[in-house]
Amino acid sequence: MSAVKHIHDTLIVGAGFTGLGTAIKLKHAGVDDIVIVERNSRVGGTWRDNTYPGVACDIPSLLYSFSFVKNPSWSRAYPSGAEICDHIEDLTDQYGLRSLIRFDTEVTGLSFDEQAGVWSVNTHGGKQIQARTVILASGPLADHKFPDIRGIDTYRGHKIHSAAWDHDYDFAGKRVAVIGTGASAVQIVPELVKTAAAVKVFQRTPGWVLPRLDVSMPTAVREIFAKVPATQALARQALYWGHEASAAALVWNTPASQLVARLGKAHLRRAVADPWLRRQLTPDFIPGCKRMLVSSDYYPALQRDNCKLIDWPIATLSPVGVRTSDGIEHHVDAIVFATGYDVHLSGPPFPVTGLDSRSLQQDWRGHAEAYKSASAHGYPNLFFMTGPNSGPGHNSLLVYVEGQIDYAVAGVTTILRRNLRYLDVRADVQRRYNDRMQKRLTRTTWMSGCNSWYLTDDGFNASMYPGFATQYLRQMRQFRFQDYEAVASDAPPHVVSALA
Secondary structure, eight states: OOOOOEEEEEEOOOOOOOHHHHHHHHHHTOOOOOEEEEESSSSHHHHOOOOOTTTTTOOOOTTSSSSSSTTTTBBBBSSBHHHHHHHHHHHHTTTOGGGGGEOOOOOOEEOOOTTTEEEEEEEESSOEEEEEEEEEOTTTSSOOOOOHHHHHOOOOOOOOETTTTTTOOOOTEEEEEEEEEETTTHHHHHHHHTTSSSEEOOOOOOOOOOOOOBOOOOOOHHHEEEEEHHHHHHHHHHHHHHHTTTHHHHHSSSSSHHHHHHHHHHHHHHHOOOOHHHTTTTSSHHHHSSSOOOOOOOOHHHSSSSSSESSOOEEEEETTEEETTTTTEESSSSSEEEEOBBOOSOOSSSSSSOGGGGHHHHHHHSSOOOBBBBTTTTTTEEEEESTOOBBBBOOHHHHHHHHHHHHHHHHHHHHHHHEEEEEEEEEHHHHHHHHHHHHHTTTTTGGGGGOOBBBBBTTTTTBBBBHHHHHHHHTTTTGGGGGEEEEESOOOOOOOOOOO
C-alpha cells in the first residue's frame, strides 16, 4: 500500500530575496507548513548568480533591503553583490528558513487539480511535490541568454556572459570585446580596463548615465542604526521619498524629465573631454524610457588608452572577432556579453497548467496580464511575485516586492483559514484592471518610442507599473475577497460561490 503524499500549505519557487521574504511573512502570519524549492545549491537568486567584476546594486543599501529585516551593518551607501549575498545568507539563518529549502530542486512544471484544490509541482529527476497554494518567486532576471547575433556560433575565442562569469579566465594581456552598454556593462568595463591589454565596447544605443554617489558607511552611523533602529527606518524613509519624487521625471515626460536630461548631459560634459565621444554617448530618447544607468567610473574607463567605444552596428561575429557594418573586423581573444536576460514576459520557463487544462504560456503569449500583478484568472491558489506590470522605473524593486508579499500572504491565509478548495480571480475584474493599466501606460516614458526589454516585440508593455510606488503599495494592501470566485473544500465540483 503506497504512502499518502503530504500536501503542503504553501510551496515557494525560488530562494532569492523575494522567496525568502515571503517565507518570513508567511511564518509571521502563522503559516508554518512551507517548502521552498531552489534549483541552485545556495540561496541568493540573481545576486548569487551574478559575480562579474564590479557587480553592485544601483539602489542604496538601506532601500535595497526589506523594511522588516533590519541590517545596520551595510558597509557602503550602495552595496556590492557580495555584501548583498552575505545579507541574504544572514537573513536565511536569522529567520530559520534553511530547513524549509530543498536545494538543487529545479521545477519543470506546475499543474492544478481542480477536484482536490492542489497544485502538483514536478521537478527535475521526476520527483513531485504537492501544495494547496504556490508562490512563484523565481524572479524576472533568473535566466540569462546570449544574444541572437549572426555568427555567434562561429566565434572561436572565449565567450563569457555577464550573468555566468568565468573566474578562471585570465584577462591580463588579452584583447576583449564587450557587447552591450547597459547596467552590467557600466560596472564591468571599468574593471576590465584595469587588466586587459585592450577593451572595445560595442554600443547599440547610449544610455542616460548619472553619477553614483557611493561612500563608505561611517562606523558611527552604523552604531547608531544598531542601537536605535528607528534612525535606520527614518533614513530608509528619506531615501524612499527621494526616489518616489523622481517618478515625476522618469515615469512621465514632464519638465522634470528635461531636468534629468540636463543633469545627465552635465555629467557627460564633466567626465568626457572629447566632443566626438560625447556625441557618441548622448542618448536620443527621454530619460526613463530605458533603465537609467548609475556610474561614476564608466565614462573615465572609456577614455583609458586601452579602451575604445565602437558605435557602428555589429554585422556578424566571425571566427576571430566582431565584424561591424563599416566593414572592419575587430580581432579579440574574448567576448563579454553584457546583453541581459531571458525576461519571462510570457510566464515562467516551465509549463503551468490551470483550470480546464489551460496553459499559462498560451494565455500570456505576447500579452501577459494579471490582477494587481499577483493573480491570473484560471490559475487559482497561485500568486506571482514580480508578475505582469509590477516593475518600478524609479524606486527600489524590493519596495514593490514587499507589497506583493503582503498580498500573497493575505491570499494564502484566506484560502487556509476559510478552508477553500480554491480561490480564482474573476475574469471581468482582471480585464478591467488591465484595461486601466494599459491606458495609463500610454502616457508613460516607456511607451515614448525607444526599444527596451520592458516591451514585447509588438510593443506591448507587460513589465512596468505606470505610477508611484505609493500607489502600487496602496492597491496591494487591499485583498478584496469579492474580486475572486471561491469554492469551498466540501462544495460539489464546479459550484462557485461568493463566500461571505
